[in-house]
Amino acid sequence: MNPNRVVPEVQELHEMIKQRQNPIMSYDLADELEVRIEQLRFPEGWENSDGTRFGDVIFDLSRTYPRKQPKVYVSGDMRYEGDSPHVLYARSVAPAGFIKYCIHTLPDWDPAEHDLKTMFNVLEVSLENPRAKNPLMEA
């Protein structure tokens, strides 16, 4: 992973999200290799255990980013219309308090073109329609 590339990506993602809402962003490129977006407002239909639409998201970069798209985790208490759709992948390992969000592998992931903003856009599309078999294809 090239931190000199990732840091500007984080900043650009922050700028992009700030235009729509105001979540807290943080990251750790030393140990956990992750970018955290806290208090992100999820689309209609999503709800946490407090009954609000706010949840946290982790982009797990790993040392191989950006060769490979990051894994995505969301707050473990998020539900969609009271249910846990298949995109919430409970059997997978996840950081404490989170659940893996099964975002489909992008077959054309290209590290020269795609970045964290791409991932966030993909996540947004998927969150809008989490019950679709492949939310990306049906978006």
Add this chain to the structure above:
Amino acid sequence: MDQSATASVTSGEVTDGLELVLTAAQVEKLREWTLQDDGIERFAYIYCERQNGRLLAREIDPIPAEDCAVMESSAVRPELAVERERLGAAMEEGLVPIMVHSHPFSQRPGFSALDDDIMESYRKWLGKLYPETPLGFVVVGHRGVDTAVYTDPTEPQRDRLGVDIVGEWTLDTPLETPSTAPDVSVDADRYDRSIRALTDDGQQQVADTTVGIAGLGGLGSMVALQLARFGVQEFVFADPDVVERSNLPRIYGATAADIGRDKVDVVGEQVVRANPDAEIRAYNDRVQAVPERVLAECDVVIGAVDRLSARLYCNEFATRHLRYYIDGGVAIETDDDERVTEERGLIQLVAPGVTACLDCLGRNDPEHLRVEEMSDDEIEADIERGYIDEDVRSPEPAITPLNGMAASSISRLFTKLVTGYSSPTDYLRFDGLDEELVDVGTHPSNDCITCGADGMLGVGEQAFETDALVGGDIDVSSPASEAEAVEATTITDDTLQEASSDTGTADDGTVGPAPDPAGTASAAGPAAQAIESTAWGSTADPGAAGAQQTADSSMSPASDCSPSGATRLSRAARERKWLLGLAVLAFVAVKWLRSRS
């Protein structure tokens, strides 16, 4: 100007404290700029990352005529404002600036008296402002360069600066550069035959080369042993695995007694036996966990690993540190009828900035990486969901003859790379079924995420400015930072000899070294114990070895996992003591009976 007040102290010697490292492409860029047909002297800066005594050239900055106060056939110097801006920016970024000018009229140039004065004036100016930053100078001619460096710019002591050119064989014309004196000796008698092929200098180059090997399995063990016999003396090994029974057909020198022992130790001992001058720093861990400064000492890193993430780490590491990386791998494909349909080997040389890196060639399959990073539970779940095939959990087929071909190809590539007797290949592919050997030239891609324009060429250890970051004050230390650093075991002929001579029976009945009141032996850790067990095996009497072999041949897989060779030997020793005691008892009993009668 008072000459006595400005005189520097020039040793004329090449310092062993610093070395300038450039890629061949950077050298060609410098030559192209500084040696133009008009015969005018020209100027350029090289901005370097300082890493463990190496100045890694990150950028060549040619200074055009409009930015120069003087630029003619006998003198060149940038405008003062340009000097301030360029040098200030570099120093503020923590980079070491090297000031380069040309002598287009010279084949093998040297610094003039005027150059001496100018260098000293730079030292007096910049040494006060940036006392921690060395000051380097290069004068370029058509066939050679000369260099100078103030390692401590607060002092007038000036030495020559060694120059290492990555991918030197690709230069349009050879370039003579200052180089540091060799620091190890070569046994001319032992290496007589290879000296006849490679010359004294070639053999010396081999002995001076530090080699890192990631992966000490079937392929890596063969490479290590070949290079040890060839005369390499300094090794760094990294492998997290222990020897399993299914490894024995491929790991050279490994025996059933080594089952359960760290691969790095088993192969390390074989290497020392092959070359008693060898010293191995053995890390029983992934290559990613080896401290960065240790791996950066390796002139050549060889990847013989089965994990793509480890290969890509080595690839990235080589690019950042301007070190050579040789990536080797083999694969056997079989069809549903278990027939071999493909048998191939790939060997790629990564000479940063000169040849393609793994990412340039797209050898970075994201799906492969994704699966590699999954836990067993995740793989299980993904198999159930049908995302991945069941066979991802099956070991790949492997046979030693194919490893042998690849190992020899790697060793040959290494030989060419280090001795320069012939240009090394960039990429070698062999097909074991068709007996085809294909040699392909490669070029780095400017768009490459690792070695391209926005990549990591020559950036050294990973670090970046934290001032303007989202989230602000956070720890962004490099991956293999001290906190994560793992300990190495050092394996040398001495450690083997000590292990051999110190073995005895300890109070607990196990075979091991003599008690160490100072407790220093424990610092060597489990690997040291492993060394001792092998040494014991090699010096055990034939009867014991034979007994051991017999036992091994009838061993079940389950029993292979339990006692090590040392434990079995210690048991044999204990059994013999018991037998001896019985014999003494019988003797005493007979004597007593006789005396009674």
